[in-house]
């Protein structure tokens with residue numbers, strides 16, 4: 341990093357939708373230099389989703405860029421990035437688990453400290469009209485609720501699990517599969533996350549199993565009513581991928597989902613993650 345670059349480079353960006361999403365226009369060299377990292381982090385929290393059109397990072401560049409923004413984390417023993425596809429032939433280890441990624445969710449609701457952000461890049465897009473990634477701003481969705489509704493929801497807690505996601509794509513699952521998913525356990529989380537910044541966001545998604553202290557019907561109604569609220573058009577951005585695009589989402593203030601794509605097709609994405617810095621609270 342040179343002083344010249346530091347003083348000459350500023351973050352260039354344009355809004356995509358009023359409540360969510362900005363496109364970053366800086367060059368690959370500027371991004372990899374790290375000089376914009378602080379500004380990118382601030383804009384990510386403000387806008388929820390940042391798009392880098394056809395930045396064409398290699399996997400090593402994507403990892404290096406991720407490391408400029410915070411602490412890189414990976415589930416791979418060799419430290420590599422993850423392949424993302426539900427095609428079992430292309431992704432024998434991860435395809436099953438990723439079937440839940442087609443429904444609105446937050447990554448890492450099984451952990452006390454969820455990942456801060458994910459960076460997803462497109463190696464091979466699905467045919468146009470399929471395989472977009474949808475995002476919604478859960479800060480904006482919370483803020484837009486009527487004050488009386490906010491007062492009712494504050495303090496409410498929900499139980500999350502991986503196992504409830506199975507029923508979204510497989511209504512009559514094999515018991516061994518269900519037990520495997522249940523082995524991951526459950527996690528009780530607040531419905532309204534009070535961030536250390538003072539801002540609040542909704543914690544929802546297909547991992548939400550039930551609301552504490554409510555009947556089964558009341559619970560399901562609240563979970564789905566709030567999901568429908570948070571994913572209204574004004575809080576959403578749907579990214580149509582071109583090869584080489586990179587998108588970062590603030591996993592603490594958004595939900596996301598893959599939109600339908602052919603599970604036997606060749607859509608292929610690469611994901612890197614930033615370690616969480618703030619527990620659900």
Ligand code: OGA
Nearest residue numbers: 424441472473597598611
């Ligand atoms: C993920 C995810 C969505 C997609 O990688 O966590 O949800 O569009 N991906 O592939």
Ligand code: MN
Nearest residue numbers: 441445446447
């Ligand atoms: Mn995800």
